[in-house]
Amino acid sequence: MLQIHCPYCNETREEEEFTYGGEAHITRPLDPESLSDAEWGDYLFFRKNPRGLHHEMWNHAAGCRKYFNVTRNTVSYEILESYPMGAKPSVTAETGDKN
Amino acid sequence: MDKYSLFNLFNHARNYHENWQRAWRNPTPKKVYDVVIVGGGAHGLATAYYLAKVHGITNVAVVEKGYLGGGNTARNTTIIRSNYLWDEAAQLYEFALKLWEDMSQDLNFNVMFSQRGVLNLGHSLQDMRDIERRVNANRLNGIDGEVLQTNEIQDLVPLLNCSPDARYPVLGASWQPRGGTARHDAVAWGYARAADAMGVDLLQQTEVTGIRRSNGEVVGVETNNGFIGARKVACVTAGNSGVMAAMVGLRLPIESRPLQALVSEPLKPCLDTVVMSNAVHGYISQSDKGDLVVGAGVDAYNGYGQRGSFNVIEHTVQAICELFPAFSRVRMNRQWGGIVDTCPDACPIVSKTSVKGLYFNCGWGTGGFKSTPGSGYVFAHTVANDNPHPMAAPFNIDRFSSGALIDEHGAAGVAH
Ligand SMILES: Cc1cc2nc3c(=O)[nH]c(=O)nc-3n(C[C@H](O)[C@H](O)[C@H](O)COP(=O)(O)OP(=O)(O)OC[C@H]3O[C@@H](n4cnc5c(N)ncnc54)[C@H](O)[C@@H]3O)c2cc1C
Numbered sequence: 001m002l003q004i005h006c007p008y009c010n011e012t013r014e015e016e017e018f019t020y021g022g023e024a025h026i027t028r029p030l031d032p033e034s035l036s037d038a039e040w041g042d043y044l045f046f047r048k049n050p051r052g053l054h055h056e057m058w059n060h061a062a063g064c065r066k067y068f069n070v071t072r073n074t075v076s077y078e079i080l081e082s083y084p085m086g087a088k089p090s091v092t093a094e095t096g097d098k099n
Numbered sequence: 100m101d102k103y104s105l106f107n108l109f110n111h112a113r114n115y116h117e118n119w120q121r122a123w124r125n126p127t128p129k130k131v132y133d134v135v136i137v138g139g140g141a142h143g144l145a146t147a148y149y150l151a152k153v154h155g156i157t158n159v160a161v162v163e164k165g166y167l168g169g170g171n172t173a174r175n176t177t178i179i180r181s182n183y184l185w186d187e188a189a190q191l192y193e194f195a196l197k198l199w200e201d202m203s204q205d206l207n208f209n210v211m212f213s214q215r216g217v218l219n220l221g222h223s224l225q226d227m228r229d230i231e232r233r234v235n236a237n238r239l240n241g242i243d244g245e246v247l248q249t250n251e252i253q254d255l256v257p258l259l260n261c262s263p264d265a266r267y268p269v270l271g272a273s274w275q276p277r278g279g280t281a282r283h284d285a286v287a288w289g290y291a292r293a294a295d296a297m298g299v300d301l302l303q304q305t306e307v308t309g310i311r312r313s314n315g316e317v318v319g320v321e322t323n324n325g326f327i328g329a330r331k332v333a334c335v336t337a338g339n340s341g342v343m344a345a346m347v348g349l350r351l352p353i354e355s356r357p358l359q360a361l362v363s364e365p366l367k368p369c370l371d372t373v374v375m376s377n378a379v380h381g382y383i384s385q386s387d388k389g390d391l392v393v394g395a396g397v398d399a400y401n402g403y404g405q406r407g408s409f410n411v412i413e414h415t416v417q418a419i420c421e422l423f424p425a426f427s428r429v430r431m432n433r434q435w436g437g438i439v440d441t442c443p444d445a446c447p448i449v450s451k452t453s454v455k456g457l458y459f460n461c462g463w464g465t466g467g468f469k470s471t472p473g474s475g476y477v478f479a480h481t482v483a484n485d486n487p488h489p490m491a492a493p494f495n496i497d498r499f500s501s502g503a504l505i506d507e508h509g510a511a512g513v514a515h
């Protein structure tokens with residue numbers, strides 16, 4: 001069972017209070033009409049699905065009901081940080097798993 | 100190959116069964132193969148078998164990082180059925196079901212395929228409408244199916260709680276009598292032995308760490324045991340497919356998630372069919388050994404940890420106890436997880452890629468065991484001819500840009 005920290009409630013709660021929102025930092029194309037089918041399909045369906053550090057969205061469904069981001073290791077399931085929407089992660093695959 | 104037969108059983112009995120030939124060789128890798136198949140699960144092994152048998156391509160290696168069939172093949176709950184809604188999927192899964200019916204003869208290996216029938220329960224009026232629609236679609240596609248009423252279900256499965264005051268009353272079910280289960284390990288071993296006999300090299304404990312290209316074309320794979328040359332590379336790596344694609348800078352419309360199952364201590368025979376329920380999300384059968392085999396849901400989030408969330412198991416066990424109150428005292432023996440490759444439309448990807456000589460067969464997600472022979476058959480054709488088999492064509496990766504998705508979330512609604 002994951003223990004997830006909600007940056008808005010500032011509380012660490014069990015995973016059952018949250019729903020998963022998938023890969024984070026995917027920006028919706030500003031002008032969808034100008035995209036090719038391949039580009040639009042890529043935006044909709046194709047994902048990094050990494051084995052290792054993953055930036056992902058979670059929704060605090062049974063709490064404040066807000067979305068936020070989490071950096072989590074998909075192998076060890078260790079959660080390295082939670083940060084609000086719009087913010088940038090401080091731990092990335094490039095900066096490395098600090099632990 | 101030492102044939103398995105009554106005659107040979109008798110013959111070997113005279114030597115106390117000490118001289119049986121090993122089921123497959125443990126070869127040293129050749130310098131270069133016509134096809135290197137990455138992933139020694141049942142799908143990869145079936146691909147090798149049909150490449151050799153149907154297409155005469157025997158200079159083939161199956162490269163497996165662990166042991167043969169140790170991935171999802173060994174972890175699945177072995178439910179086999181073909182009652183998918185859409186024509187494209189129905190055709191492929193039914194083709195596979197027909198191959199299952201002859202598999203033990205074809206491979207000379209008892210895969211313990213048992214057509215004990217599969218029930219999909221309906222608990223609401225909408226469930227029943229969906230069931231009627233799916234059964235009708237199946238029958239139009241030549242797939243056996245019936246809609247059963249509650250009393251008929253009770254006759255088939257006496258232990259199932261069919262009382263009207265159950266929390267989720269059973270209003271009816273779809274019934275596919277030709278569905279059932281098979282022995283998962285035997286499927287991997289049977290294909291492995293038969294492929295090896297035709298000259299396919301099975302390279303275990305060999306992990307592919309890179310895919311080498313020259314002028315944009317595949318030339319081989321890097322492994323922990325050195326470079327292995329290949330004219331074509333076919334990835335059949337289930338939950339690890341995203342990692343394989345990243346080796347050549349591609350992404351896939353796939354997310355990898357743990358799916359769990361659990362088995363009980365062995366019991367006397369008490370359940371002689373397969374019972375599944377989308378609505379309460381549980382599925383159960385009894386193995387020939389006597390243990391109840393229970394499948395859980397897929398985790399809500401991506402993971403490669405081969406273990407799943409406890410709340411998912413808890414939810415499934417609640418559903419099973421609700422359906423079968425008599426099982427509430429059964430002790431569970433083991434629980435495990437496998438990493439499934441889930442696709443947005445709950446259908447597989449059997450496809451060429453933008454890299455010449457590189458092919459993917461993945462995205463079978465929570466329900467690919469049933470398709471093992473069909474998947475291997477159409478993928479072997481696709482790789483051998485560098486052109487999709489007509490049955491595989493709709494499952495091309497292009498559908499994620501053309502929009503021609505094949506939405507099987509209904510038929511695959513419960514992970515199985
Ligand atoms: C709990 C559970 C229950 C299920 N129940 C059912 C069911 O009832 N019915 C059904 O039809 N389906 C079911 N499934 C789904 C089914 O198990 C899979 O779809 C199917 O087994 C996939 O077969 P495969 O050969 O493609 O994958 P796998 O058996 O996972 O084989 C892939 C292989 O690739 C190897 N590999 C990966 N990366 C590398 C690398 N870099 N180098 C070398 N080797 C590599 C792995 O070690 C693995 O052995 C279930 C799955 C799970 C987890």
Ligand SMILES: [Zn+2]
Nearest residue numbers: 006009060064
């Ligand atoms: Zn919150």
